[in-house]
Amino acid sequence: xxxxxxxxxxxxxxxxxxxxxxxxxxxxxxxxxxxxxxxxxxxxxxxxxxxxxxxxxxxxxxxxxxxxxxxxxxxxxxxxxxxxx
Numbered sequence: 001x002x003x004x005x006x007x008x009x010x011x012x013x014x015x016x017x018x019x020x021x022x023x024x025x026x027x028x029x030x031x032x033x034x035x036x037x038x039x040x041x042x043x044x045x046x047x048x049x050x051x052x053x054x055x056x057x058x059x060x061x062x063x064x065x066x067x068x069x070x071x072x073x074x075x076x077x078x079x080x081x082x083x084x085x
Contacts, residue, residue: 002032006077028077030055037068048076 006028012020041059046052059071 002034004030004032005080006030008079027080029080030077031075033073033075035069035071035073037062037065037070039068041069041071042073 007022007024008026008028009022009024012022014020042052042054042057044050046054047057048055053075054073055076056074057071059069062068062070
């Protein structure tokens with residue numbers, strides 16, 4: 001499992017002389033799980049649009065291992081205070 005972080009901000013604000021600053025107002029943490037082999041995959045109820053925990057998921061059938069899949073699951077972001085990262 002890996003975790004990625006993303007700062008949330010408004011557009012850049014000019015401070016003059018061709019210089020800009022970005023004012024951050026939050027951050028998000030996103031867990032990404034890579035599964036090398038499993039014989040069960042998620043259902044549509046696991047997806048965020050149906051109140052599940054996954055933002056996206058992709059699966060590929062493993063041709064050399066009948067009935068097994070590899071895939072990636074991206075969980076819904078967790079919103080954080082900027083100071084926590």
